[in-house]
Amino acid sequence: MENQVYDGKIEYIQIIDENGNADPALFPKDLSDEKIVEMYKMMLFARALDAKAMSLQRQGRAVTYAPLLGEEATQIGSAMAMGEKDIFVPSFRQHGVFLARKVPLELMFIGWRGFEDGAKVPKSVNGTPVIVPVSTQVPHAAGIAFAQRYRNTGAAVVAYVGDGGTSEGDFYEALNFAGVWKLPFVLIIENNQWAISVPRSKQTAAGTLAQKAMAAGIGAVQVDGNDVVAVYQATKEAIAAKLPFVIECVTYRMSLHTTADDPTKYRNDAEVEAWKPKDPISRIRAYLTRKGLWNEDKEAQAAEEQAKEIDLAVEKAEQFKPDPRSIFEHIYSYMPDVLGEELDEAETAGWWQGGD
Amino acid sequence: MMVNMVSALNNALELIMKENENVVLLGEDIGRDGGVFRVTEGLIDKFGERRVLDTPLAESGIIGTSIGMALAGMHPIAEIQFAGFMYLGFSQMVNHASRYRARTRSTFSVPMIVRTPVSGGVRTLEHHSDSPEAYYSHIGGLIVVEPSNPYDAKGLLIKASRMNDPVVFLEPTKLYRLFKQEIPEEMYEVPIGKASILSEGNDLTVITYGTMVRIVQDVVKKKGLSADVIDLRTINPLDEKTIIESAKKTGRVAIVHEASLSFGAGAEIAARIAEKAIFELKAPIVRVGSPSLPYPFPGYENYYIPNDLKISKALDRLMSA
Numbered sequence: 108m109e110n111q112v113y114d115g116k117i118e119y120i121q122i123i124d125e126n127g128n129a130d131p132a133l134f135p136k137d138l139s140d141e142k143i144v145e146m147y148k149m150m151l152f153a154r155a156l157d158a159k160a161m162s163l164q165r166q167g168r169a170v171t172y173a174p175l176l177g178e179e180a181t182q183i184g185s186a187m188a189m190g191e192k193d194i195f196v197p198s199f200r201q202h203g204v205f206l207a208r209k210v211p212l213e214l215m216f217i218g219w220r221g222f223e224d225g226a227k228v229p230k231s232v233n234g235t236p237v238i239v240p241v242s243t244q245v246p247h248a249a250g251i252a253f254a255q256r257y258r259n260t261g262a263a264v265v266a267y268v269g270d271g272g273t274s275e276g277d278f279y280e281a282l283n284f285a286g287v288w289k290l291p292f293v294l295i296i297e298n299n300q301w302a303i304s305v306p307r308s309k310q311t312a313a314g315t316l317a318q319k320a321m322a323a324g325i326g327a328v329q330v331d332g333n334d335v336v337a338v339y340q341a342t343k344e345a346i347a348a349k350l351p352f353v354i355e356c357v358t359y360r361m362s363l364h365t366t367a368d369d370p371t372k373y374r375n376d377a378e379v380e381a382w383k384p385k386d387p388i389s390r391i392r393a394y395l396t397r398k399g400l401w402n403e404d405k406e407a408q409a410a411e412e413q414a415k416e417i418d419l420a421v422e423k424a425e426q427f428k429p430d431p432r433s434i435f436e437h438i439y440s441y442m443p444d445v446l447g448e449e450l451d452e453a454e455t456a457g458w459w460q461g462g463d
Numbered sequence: 464m465m466v467n468m469v470s471a472l473n474n475a476l477e478l479i480m481k482e483n484e485n486v487v488l489l490g491e492d493i494g495r496d497g498g499v500f501r502v503t504e505g506l507i508d509k510f511g512e513r514r515v516l517d518t519p520l521a522e523s524g525i526i527g528t529s530i531g532m533a534l535a536g537m538h539p540i541a542e543i544q545f546a547g548f549m550y551l552g553f554s555q556m557v558n559h560a561s562r563y564r565a566r567t568r569s570t571f572s573v574p575m576i577v578r579t580p581v582s583g584g585v586r587t588l589e590h591h592s593d594s595p596e597a598y599y600s601h602i603g604g605l606i607v608v609e610p611s612n613p614y615d616a617k618g619l620l621i622k623a624s625r626m627n628d629p630v631v632f633l634e635p636t637k638l639y640r641l642f643k644q645e646i647p648e649e650m651y652e653v654p655i656g657k658a659s660i661l662s663e664g665n666d667l668t669v670i671t672y673g674t675m676v677r678i679v680q681d682v683v684k685k686k687g688l689s690a691d692v693i694d695l696r697t698i699n700p701l702d703e704k705t706i707i708e709s710a711k712k713t714g715r716v717a718i719v720h721e722a723s724l725s726f727g728a729g730a731e732i733a734a735r736i737a738e739k740a741i742f743e744l745k746a747p748i749v750r751v752g753s754p755s756l757p758y759p760f761p762g763y764e765n766y767y768i769p770n771d772l773k774i775s776k777a778l779d780r781l782m783s784a
Contacts, residue, residue, distance in 0.1 A: 223568055224568055226567050228567065230570065236571075245527075246531060247530050247559070249524075249527070250533070250535065252531070254532050277523055280519070281524060281527065287518075287519055437568050438564065438603060439564075439604070439628050443656055444656075444700070444703060
């Protein structure tokens, strides 16, 4: 006897193609022109912020930095699909999400200077800070989603993980928990094709990363991660469903993994060149321009405003004075004697002179 | 009420859940089965599946989701079935539970308890008898407690549930049902970070905790020694003050734990005494632990765990030096 007990299918969705043509059948009816302009401007902002952070790092004014270049649509589309009370749980490259969710810019720059003080993500923005160990944030997202349902807040959690992150145990465990508990949990797989130097093809034999959700009994879709409208729409629908869901955003890491590596060692230029026409920003610019919603003056004006805001944030961040006491003061809810003694010793011995 | 440690913990959990609606219990087999040691027995009937969760079999998932709940303002109490299985969640303990508060400069905190049975002596299978307190203490940022009797078990758990910190709560398997003790029915706290002086004497200090406490007490009594017997109760942060004061008073110190000797908690305690009281010592510090090797299969455990003979010889050495 042979019975088919499971049948799976993953859809791929693109709404605006690389030339800026919208698919009328798929285009969301309730998506306003204003919202698309807003998302476009936010993508420009994210790219400008990224360029600034890269430049500061190269000048020795920031520590190791993970650029987002090329991944603007995935980050901005998903972030702007969230409501204010929905909670974002990023990995380490989602600066665009922080930006769109109104994390104060100077905090980001303080973080890039290498201080925890930059990870003080205000409770009011409803998100968690940068998490470095790959995929370890995904179970947190499930736990946070559990708390939303437990308390009936109506909020959903949108978490982020990379293509490499889908190989980690925590990825599977979190999906499995979210499935069993039927949580309001949306996982964005930001598939930028490279996990440092290891390509997507060496990460898994699975045809898509989205299909990994199926084993956990969770719905999933693959979208063109360079199409901000497709990402936006998929995320919005998933949040509204209040159930666990996985969205694989197919995008490309146009730049480095971080400022500590050199991609010419492991990937060829032809591959990078092939992705350039698929740029997430140029297609929306073409779309908006054709509709008469955007022009060069507006572009210049947006760039100027954003540069001003970025410069102001950098200035504020560079004025930030670290307090070495703070590395002791935020370990426990109280200061244990043994730790207090180490703090007193460090202070009285004067070891901290010249620390900055 | 006259109870063993299992009942004391069960009673504490019930009171904690009544007190704080944000507390949920999660772990493997803790619902219908009441946990493999029955610590959560009956709680699912009292609080329902909403608050007593049988989780999938995944320790990193249990600890990782607990961290998420804590970040969102809940106070989860996770049970990891055995200490040896908790290593699967070690990354979450090291990378997040211990440092989320520091990472965010107290914008976030991780109020949670991870309970797990520790140590051996009850002929269980491999990986069911580890004594992992030093691992969790070395990280910094985690509170590590280990009660040695029903009274402390209840009071420490209640205290932990009222703290805004991640607490690793180690429960010696051997002591779960070994003896009963009269404890109050109502809520009470046993302080965290404070050792308990079980008996006072003038000739030596024995510092111990967990499974070794009763054995040490018996040996001291049998030998008729006048000893300060100190039960740490909290491994990290260490109650250094109590330790140093006693060491200075008696001048002779033995440290006894079931965990293997090398790099164990005893090394930390000995080092602190050496730094702060060495000139007041009359004899070298003596450490007693299991051999410096992984916990063997149950057939060999009686050759591994420190017994009364080993402790007795160590105290002879200390007193004759």
